[in-house]
Amino acid sequence: MKVKEVTFSYNQTVEQLKAVSLAVEEGKITTIIGPNGCGKSTLLELMSGHYTPKKGQILLDGKAIQQHSPKELAKRLAVVHQKNDVPFDINVERLVAYGRMPYKRFLHSPSEEDEKWIDWALSITNLQTKRKKKVEELSGGERQRVWIAMALAQKTPILFLDEPTTYLDLYYQFELLELIKKLNREYNMTIVMVLHDMNQAVRYSDWMIVMKNGQVIARGVPEDVITGERIEEIYGVKAIVDYREDSGVYVVPIGPCQRDE
Template sequence: MDIKQLSFSYDKKKDQLMGINCQFQHGKITTIIGPNGCGKSTLLGVMSQNYMPHSGEVILDGKAIASYKPRELAQRLAVVHQQNEAPLDLTVEKLTSFGRMAYKGLFSGHGEEDEKAVDWALSCTNLLEKRGVTLDQLSGGEKQRVWIAMALAQQTQILFLDEPTTFLDIYYQIEVLELVKSLNVSHGLTIIMVLHDINQAIRYSDEIVVMKHGRVELQGAPQEIITAQTIQSVYGVQSIIRQDEEAGMIVLPVGI
């Protein structure tokens, strides 16, 4: 997926995204980081065609996403949004099955391929034993896995995750990120996600895109672009970078 000279504004008075150029590699995990309000989620929204840019374009498989029909695009990329809502009496299996809408006509039934896709999605997210459970009986981490399962049921090669660890405690944050890593390693999914936690981004990403004020400041491998100077320039925070034998590279904020 290539982003070329992309600009976007909500109100046409001030650009939220300005001249974005970047590339997302196939089969990799790329995480977008940056301060609040820098345009991370907005960029993801434009890339998934929720918002239309006023200049530039997003290229997917050599074709501008603006030229894809909605169902055609939904068969190529799936999105898990930051905040999701569904009736609490829905079962895990039923919500997951909604991911199959990208392949069904208005009056199509649930076929064998749909069943296989749903079973695979529930298996990947370790939810097979919860398939008959309603959403109101799940923990926050389990609910997030159901939304990921619904996205997986679309059987796309690209998965977008907009702040998938928001509102989760540290256990479920790690659980979700380990799932993301597994989906990439075991199933070859290309994953593009937005995270706030720099250390989680470092640990779980092949590449990081650093944004500030609606622009891409840096893109590359975490060990190459995450420095104390980068943290100071982008976040206005003084930090120390440490290398731990078990944890790897760690950013330690020390002041402002």
């Protein structure tokens, strides 16, 4: 996927994105970071075809994303949003089965192929024993895995995740990130995700994109992108950026920078 000089606004006065360009490399984990309101989630929505750029182009497999039919697009990429409303009284298996909608024919029962991918999605997310439980009865971490399982049932080579660790405690955050890493390393899925935690972004990314005020201001491998100077520039926070052999680059925030009045 390529994003070329994309500009976007929700209204006529404020531009949320300004001439954004980037490329998503196949088979890699790409993470977008930046302060609140910088345009990370908006960019992901544009890349998934939910919005149309005001200017510029987004290309998937060399074709403008708006030229892909909804069903064709749903077979190429799946999206897990930050907030998801759970349909009332639905169980895990039935919700995951919605991921097979791009492949279903009108009024036809689920096929053997559908069942195979539903079972695989439940297995890879470790939800086999929860398949008959109501989604509303699950913990936050389990619910997030259900939404990922539904996306995986779509059988797409590309997976977008918008702040997947939000609202989860530390254990479930790392459990989820390890699952994402497994999907990439073992199943060669191309992952694009938005994260807030810089240490998690560094540890689980092959490539990072840094945004501020609707623009991409840096991109590259985590070790090059994350520096004390850049953190101060983006977040207005002083931080120590160091390296350990057992964990790689890590960030320790110190406190806010003094701002000129």
